[in-house]
Amino acid sequence: MHAEKLQAIVLSTLDYGDSDRIASLFSLEHGRIKAFARGARTSRKRFGAALEAFARIEAQVRVREGLAGLQQAEIVTIYPRIRGDLPAIAHALYACEVVEAMTPEGHPLPRLYRLLAAYLDRLETETAADDSDRRFFEINLLNILGYRPSLESCPRCDTPFGTAGVLLQENGEPVCRACAPTGRPLHPSALKALGACMTTGTFGKVVFPPDLLTEGGALLDRAIATHAGRRLKSLEFLGQVTP
Numbered sequence: 001m002h003a004e005k006l007q008a009i010v011l012s013t014l015d016y017g018d019s020d021r022i023a024s025l026f027s028l029e030h031g032r033i034k035a036f037a038r039g040a041r042t043s044r045k046r047f048g049a050a051l052e053a054f055a056r057i058e059a060q061v062r063v064r065e066g067l068a069g070l071q072q073a074e075i076v077t078i079y080p081r082i083r084g085d086l087p088a089i090a091h092a093l094y095a096c097e098v099v100e101a102m103t104p105e106g107h108p109l110p111r112l113y114r115l116l117a118a119y120l121d122r123l124e125t126e127t128a129a130d131d132s133d134r135r136f137f138e139i140n141l142l143n144i145l146g147y148r149p150s151l152e153s154c155p156r157c158d159t160p161f162g163t164a165g166v167l168l169q170e171n172g173e174p175v176c177r178a179c180a181p182t183g184r185p186l187h188p189s190a191l192k193a194l195g196a197c198m199t200t201g202t203f204g205k206v207v208f209p210p211d212l213l214t215e216g217g218a219l220l221d222r223a224i225a226t227h228a229g230r231r232l233k234s235l236e237f238l239g240q241v242t243p
């Protein structure tokens with residue numbers, strides 16, 4: 001079996017034994033894969049500092065089901081500015097954990113790869129990690145993975161949201177007042193702003209006013225918790241270092 005050259009973002013790593021490391025990679029070519037890096041902690045020559053969370057690398061990988069074999073890795077960028085800024089680190093680790101929790105193994109998702117890379121590039125160049133960017137990343141991730149929430153009309157009765165009050169359900173679904181007796185009230189503008197994030201496709205084009213950021217954020221937090229199926233560890237760190 002020959003080794004393939006892959007573009008990848010390191011989602012997380014796990015030390016194994018005294019000298020090895022298992023890396024969870026999100027690759028452009030094969031989606032999420034687990035790769036075993038023999039001697040990664042002792043051989044600087046083959047891996048250098050490439051196997052760090054949210055580093056972007058070019059990897060020589062023997063791809064197989066289960067655990068792939070990582071032969072060599074070269075850094076494309078380790079995102080040095082992110083690494084010097086705690087809120088940016090927290091956002092980057094969170095983005096990687098969301099992708100790790102919500103993507104199937106061995107299934108190529110090139111649009112999601114480009115979204116994650118664009119988000120890391122954005123965190124690298126922006127001086128302050130912005131929650132609008134996080135929400136932009138999240139709604140586009142949900143959309144790419146087929147979990148796009150219904151933003152224009154009630155998913156249960158098709159009533160357009162413009163005329164009806166909207167209540168956010170525990171699972172992150174916005175529903176009209178006629179269909180659901182309780183829930184967190186949502187302003188239709190928050191849903192519009194989320195919709196705009198999916199049509200522009202560029203970070204920084206949609207800036208949420210604070211109240212819409214809170215409402216849109218509540219929807220996204222619930223939807224991601226529902227689809228990820230577990231609480232994400234990096235959320236706690238994110239909460240500690242961002243206001």
Ligand SMILES: [Zn+2]
Pocket residue numbers: 154155156157158159175176177178179180
């Ligand atoms: Zn309804």
